[in-house]
Each structure stands twice: as C-alpha cells, then as structure tokens.
Amino acid sequence: MHGRPRLKPVTLHGSDGQLILWQRALKRIHIDDSSGSIKAILQILAIGEYPVSELGRAMAERGFAVSAEEIAAVLSALDDLGVLEDADGDDVLDDAARERHQSNLRFYDLFARLGRTSASFHQSVARSRVLLLGAGGLGSGILQSLVGLGVGEVTLVDIDIVETKNLARQFVYGLGAVGRPKVTAARDWAASYSSGTMVRPVHQRIADAAAVVTLGAGADIVVCAIDTPDDIHLIVNEACFTLGVPFVAGGLSYSTLSYWSVEPGRTPCRLCLERHRGDEALTLPPILRQPPLIEPRPVNRATGPVVQLISGLMSMEVTRYLTRADPPVAAAAYQVIELADRMETSCAPWQQHPECRLCAAANPPVPARAGSLHSVGAGR
Ligand SMILES: [Zn+2]
Structure with missing residues (x-):
C-alpha cells in the first residue's frame, strides 16, 4: 500500500449520520455514516500523517475497531472517488523542482491517485x-x-x-x-x-x-x-x-x-x-x-x-x-x-x-x- 494517504483539499460537512464531501463547486459526494467511522477516518486522512499500517491504531484511538481489510476497502473506495493523494508524493523531486513547479504539481493533483502521484506526471513532462x-x-x-x-x-x-x-x-x-x-x-x-x-x-x-x-x-x-x-x-x-x-x-x-x-x-x-x-x-x-x-x-x-x-x-x-x-x-x-x-x-x-x-x-x-x-x- 502507498506511503501516507492524505485527503485532498475538500470541504467536509456532517450531521445526523450524513456526510457531504464538497469536492468542487458543482460536485458534492453524499455518504451515509451512521456509525461515525467514516467521519473519523476522513479526519485522520485530512491530517495525512499516518502510513497505512498505522491507520487502524489511529481509528482505535477514536473508539473504532477496524480490520486492515476494512481500512484497505475504505481507502480503495475513497481513491476511486478521486479524493485521496499520497502525502509523500512530491518527495521524489528535489527542492528546486518542487519550488518552481508547485502550481504545476497542484494542478496534477486533480488527476492524482494513491498509485499515480502528481510528481510522476511532472516527471513524465520533464522527460x-x-x-x-x-x-x-x-x-x-x-x-x-x-x-x-x-x-x-x-x-x-x-x-x-x-x-x-x-x-x-x-x-x-x-x-x-x-x-x-x-x-x-x-x-x-x-x-x-x-x-x-x-x-x-x-x-x-x-x-x-x-x-x-x-x-x-x-x-x-x-x-x-x-x-x-x-x-x-x-x-x-x-x-x-x-x-x-x-x-x-x-x-x-x-x-x-x-x-x-x-x-x-x-x-x-x-x-x-x-x-x-x-x-x-x-x-x-x-x-x-x-x-x-x-x-x-x-x-x-x-x-x-x-x-x-x-x-x-x-x-x-x-x-x-x-x-x-x-x-x-x-x-x-x-x-x-x-x-x-x-x-x-x-x-x-x-x-x-x-x-x-x-x-x-x-x-x-x-x-x-x-x-x-x-x-x-x-x-x-
Ligand atoms: Zn485515417
């Protein structure tokens, strides 16, 4: 599984077991979340500090017992929605490239997934x-x-x-x-x-x-x-x-x-x-x-x-x-x-x-x- 998964910049609203991920102006994703576990993992993913192997422990600290398989399934579903990125994705680039091309990288974020980083798109262009x-x-x-x-x-x-x-x-x-x-x-x-x-x-x-x-x-x-x-x-x-x-x-x-x-x-x-x-x-x-x-x-x-x-x-x-x-x-x-x-x-x-x-x-x-x-x- 990939580095540290992170929630892309989105707005999250939640109330009464319902979540709305506001991905862009005209695109909102509605999620049923009666247990509150989806809210918890989205909040963890928004921080972007945890490798996949530590997500279960982070969820347990918030009172949710989830298996590695359940974590993998949620990550896969969120990645399919295009709302996840690899928080370490830019690390393959040197500081000068990250500085100069930061707006290019952030544009590629629109199409990045856990297995396809923005940095990899930039590297394709640079080659x-x-x-x-x-x-x-x-x-x-x-x-x-x-x-x-x-x-x-x-x-x-x-x-x-x-x-x-x-x-x-x-x-x-x-x-x-x-x-x-x-x-x-x-x-x-x-x-x-x-x-x-x-x-x-x-x-x-x-x-x-x-x-x-x-x-x-x-x-x-x-x-x-x-x-x-x-x-x-x-x-x-x-x-x-x-x-x-x-x-x-x-x-x-x-x-x-x-x-x-x-x-x-x-x-x-x-x-x-x-x-x-x-x-x-x-x-x-x-x-x-x-x-x-x-x-x-x-x-x-x-x-x-x-x-x-x-x-x-x-x-x-x-x-x-x-x-x-x-x-x-x-x-x-x-x-x-x-x-x-x-x-x-x-x-x-x-x-x-x-x-x-x-x-x-x-x-x-x-x-x-x-x-x-x-x-x-x-x-x-
Ligand atoms: Zn032809």
Whole structure:
C-alpha cells in the first residue's frame, strides 16, 4: 500500500449520520455514516500523517475497531472517488523542482491517485521531447506554456524573422528581437526563463512529411502551429504515422478558433476527415460546387488574448498526451470556439473513413467511434 494517504483539499460537512464531501463547486459526494467511522477516518486522512499500517491504531484511538481489510476497502473506495493523494508524493523531486513547479504539481493533483502521484506526471513532462512546428502567434505561445510546464526538450521549427507587427501577440519577442530569426530569439527567451527546457532552434521551412519525420526523431509528440503549406495537416498526419506519436493542431480561420488531435493507430486520423469532406463535397448543391465568385482576403485577427487562449488549450491537450493524467479531449474531434458569436463552444468529432490507407495499415486497427461526422469549416 502507498506511503501516507492524505485527503485532498475538500470541504467536509456532517450531521445526523450524513456526510457531504464538497469536492468542487458543482460536485458534492453524499455518504451515509451512521456509525461515525467514516467521519473519523476522513479526519485522520485530512491530517495525512499516518502510513497505512498505522491507520487502524489511529481509528482505535477514536473508539473504532477496524480490520486492515476494512481500512484497505475504505481507502480503495475513497481513491476511486478521486479524493485521496499520497502525502509523500512530491518527495521524489528535489527542492528546486518542487519550488518552481508547485502550481504545476497542484494542478496534477486533480488527476492524482494513491498509485499515480502528481510528481510522476511532472516527471513524465520533464522527460518528454516535443517537436513544435511554428514559432509565430500559436507556436510562441505554446512554447511559453511548455517551458513553464518544464518539458525537457523542444525542437522549434520556423523560417520567419521577427517583425514589429508580431509584437501585438507574440510575447516571447521584444523590440530587441526584431530582425532576428524567430527560432533563435525564442531559444534565447527560453534560456533566460528556465534551464529546465532545452530549446533546439531549427530555421527551416517545412515542405513535406519526410522533413517532419527527420525533425521528429525521438519526439514524444508533434505540435502543428503553422498553416503553410496548404496541406500541412496532412503532411504532419502522415509523418506522425511513421513516427508513431500523436500530434495536436489548431488555429484561427476567419472568426473560428479550433484545435484537435490525432493519435495514429488509436484514433481516426486527419486523412480520414479529408476523405469524409471529399464525400460530403459530392453532395453539395451545384452552386457550391462552382468556383467562388469572390474569395476572402487573407487577414490575421489573432490578438494577444486570442492566441493565448488557443495556445493554452493546445498546450493542455499536449500535456494530456505527455502525462496521460486525463484522456485527450480533442482526439479526432474539433473543439471549436466562435469568436464572433459570444465565444460559443462546440465539438465536432469525426470517424474513421473506410478508405483511409493510413488507418487501414495501422496496427492495431482503429476502433469505430460512436457519434456522427460533422462538417467543420474551421482550419483545414
Ligand atoms: Zn485515417
């Protein structure tokens, strides 16, 4: 059994044989406790000082005779409710890591259990290597989050030079960076911010899947934060099947923010979605199958808050893959925020396409998903 079990920070109310564990704003757990023994063990666990082997004695001191099996059963039930943590869990980290990453650790507490400590989630992040394509609005914001989380290594790829117009939203760059390659300026920012993340700058344009495969050797995940060439998402999709790692992508199209992820061999892939869109295009009314009379001018509406929002959401999806603390929320599903419609959110999952050559060749085969395909206009 694990170290010293401790009750996570919760509020406990009790009266007349009833207990209410107030876990979070909209989640209360009701427990019948006619004997008062549950209240007693929760109070003991809130202290967090006792190893499992001493819980029986602590209960006896409060007038409750309980067996080791009963203690184990209660701990297992409470752990299933997600209200217990290992009070010694952080001890595997040195003082500097515990100090610097204390808010990261406390975030992981939400998903920790007696056998899965917050420190273990942090260690997974600290060991990880990320290939980050793009150091613009999205990519630079994601880089900031990855460095703050303590990701071990980031290979950062971009061809652009810092321009004054970038400074409205790309906060890793200052006036002194104008005229420099984004990747080296971002590398210098990261070095000034934390020695815990090594940023490897690559001043290069991505042209094909082979380039992504080469750059992604050894990476645990790929993040696509660029929008060129036009088929970049299919390029990254193909490369990630070769690399055998998931990828996260996202962006802003007109007024629609979206992000999504793919785990090759486990979820429907980006090529599946392309095939579905091809099928749907055949069902459009004739007027929509004609070339448009007018196409919109390309504009960039990505303000600082907009890129911080989508960068944060994408970074959280990356963290879910790196830690597996919580399942990905955007796997084969567009998570959408409509900026022009009061930030309305929606989710549009897609299914495996029967003619997707990548998923067909994947081993193990991709399981069928529940739900229906939605046509999503955001991104590609
Ligand atoms: Zn597929």
